[in-house]
Amino acid sequence: MDGTVRSGPGPETRESGTQTDSKTQGHGPRLSKVNLFTLLSLWMELFPQEPAEEEDQGQIRRMGLVVVRDGKVMGLHCSGAELHAGQAAIIQHGPCLADCQLYFSRRPCATCLKMIINAGVGQISFWPGDPEVSMQTFSTTSHSNTAGFHSPPDGITEDAALDAVATEKLKSNSRPHICVLLQPLAPGLAQFIGQTSMECDFMERVMDDDPGLNSEALYSSQRRKHLKDFSQHFLVGTSQQHRDILRRMGLENFCVEPYFSNLRENMRQLVEVLAAVAAGVPLQCHGFYREQCPASKPSLPPPLQEGVSQEVARHCIIQARLLAFRTEDPKVGVGAVIWARGLSAGCDGTGRLYLVGCGYNAYPAGSQYAEYPQMDAKQEDRQRRKYRFIVHAEQNALTFRTREFKPGEPTMLFVTKCPCDECVPLIIGAGVTHIYTSDQDRDKDKGDISYLRFSSLKGVNKFIWQRSPSLCSVSSPHVVNGYVGKHSRQSEQESHSNKKLCTRSQDSPSIS
Secondary structure, three states, rough: OOOOOEEEOOOOOOOOOOOOOHHHOOOOOOHHHHHHHHHHHHHHHHOOOOOHHHHOOEEEOOOOOEEEOOEEEEEEEOOOOOOOOOHHHHHHHHHHHHHHHOOEOOOOHHHHHHHHHHHOOOEEEEEOOOEEEEOOOOOOOOOOOOOOOOOOOOOHHHHHHHHHHHHHHHHHOOOOOEEEEEOOOOOOHHHHHHHHOOHHHHHHHHHHHHHOOHHHHHHHHHHHHHHHHHHHHHOOOOOOHHHHHHHHHOOHHHOOOOHHHHHHHHHHHHHHHHHHHHHHHOOEEEEEOOOOOOOOOOOOHHHHHHOOHHHHHHHHHHHHHHHHHOOOOOOOOOOOEEEEEEOOOOOOOOEEEEEEEEOOEEEOOOOOHHHOOOOOOOOOOHHEOOOOOOEOOHHHHOOOOOOOOOOOOOOOEEEEOOOOOOOOOHHHHOOOEEEEEOOOOOOOOOOOOOOOOOOOOOOEEEEEEEEHHOOOOOOOOOEEEOOOOOOOOOOOOOOOHHHHOOOOOOOOOOOO
C-alpha cells in the first residue's frame, strides 16, 4: 500500500514538542508524537464493547483510529457492530477531516479509505498487520476468477483479496500520503515507563490499602499478562505469518530486510510500553468508586448521576497515562482526557461516548523550552521554579477541546493526578459533571501548588481510585457510614525517580 517504510533508525534529529518549539535537550526521554498517536490507536482498538457488540463479526477486524490536527488529538474512534472506525470519523468530523493526520491500528478497508481520501485528509498511517478486512479469515469455498483479478491464494476469501486490490488502487491515485509511521523508542524510555508505572499514584494507592502486597510482584504479573495478550493481538504471530499477510495485501516491499525486522521490533517496543502502562492500573480489588457526599441529597440531577463502567473508566485513565509520557514537565507527568456521553446511542465502538478533549502538562504553545525554569520544588529560589509557567493537563484538555459541552450530557474528566487548586475552578466553570482520578495528593499544600479545594468541590460526581467498598469493613478509614472519606496518607516525601517525567528526547526519523 505504500512504497515507503518509515520504521527504522536514521540520522539523529531533534523533534519539536507538540506544544513548544524546543531546540534544547531536556531531562530525559519522552514518547514521540508518532508513537503516542500509534499507541492511542492500538489502545482504542481494545475499547471495552457492549456484550451485543462482542459477537463474531466474521471477516471484519476491530480497529482503532486517532484523528490529529496540528499535533492535537481531535478524535478517538473504534469500530462498532455497525460502523467501522473510519466511517465513525467521517460521520463525526465530516469536512473537518481536511488536512488532518489519521493513525489507524491496522490498514482500513476500501469502503472507509475512499471516504477518507475524499474528505481531503493530509496523511494516513496504519500498522500493517492483519487488515480491517481480515486476511486471516479462511474460506474452504473455491472462488472463480474475477475480471482482471487472479484467484486468491489458498485460505484467503475473495472479499479480502478484492479489498487488498481496491485499497492499493485507491492509494496509488490518492492525494494523501499513505504510509507506516513507527519509530524506535528513545534510549531509556522503556525502562523509565516501566519504573514510573510501577510507582504511579494508582499503584501507590493499592499499596497503601494493602501494605503486605509486593508491588513489584503485582506489577510484574500484570505486565506479563498484558504483554502476552497484546503481542498475540497486534504482532500477527510469527515472522513468516506476518510476511504472508504483507504479501497478500500487496506490501511485498515491507518484507525486505532490514525494513521488516525494524517494523516488527518497533511494534514490539510499543506493545511493551502499552503493557507497562496498563499494568500500572490493576483493577483486581480496586476501581473507580463514587465519593458520596455526607448529605443525602444528590448534588446533580438523576440523569447526570450515572458514570461509566469500571472497564471503560480504566480504559480512559490509561489513555490519560499514555498522554502523560509526552509531557514537558521535568518532574511530574500528568495526562487528562475528557469524554461526554451523548443523549442518543451511537453506532461505533464507543457507544454514546465521544471525545471532548485531551492534553498533558506542557509549556505554553509557541514558546522556547529553554526559556522556562526546569528545576523542581526543592530548589530554594522560588523565582526559578516551574509552577507559574507549566500549563496543566486539565487546562490543555479544556483549551484544545474538539467541541463544546452540551447541557444535559454528562461530561467526564479522566486525569492521572488529583486536580490542583488552580484547575478546580476551571473544571467547575467548564461544566464537567464527573471526575475520575487518584486523590493521593488531596489536602496537600506544597507551597507553589496545593490540592486543598478538591475535597470541597461541589456539584461534580467524584469517582476515586480505591478499594472496592464491598471489600472494606465498617471500620475502614475509606468508607464510613457510606461516605468515602480521606484515606490515610504516607509521608509527604516523594521519590524523585517515581515522579519525574521527561521533557525532551531525540526522536529518530524513519527510514524512507
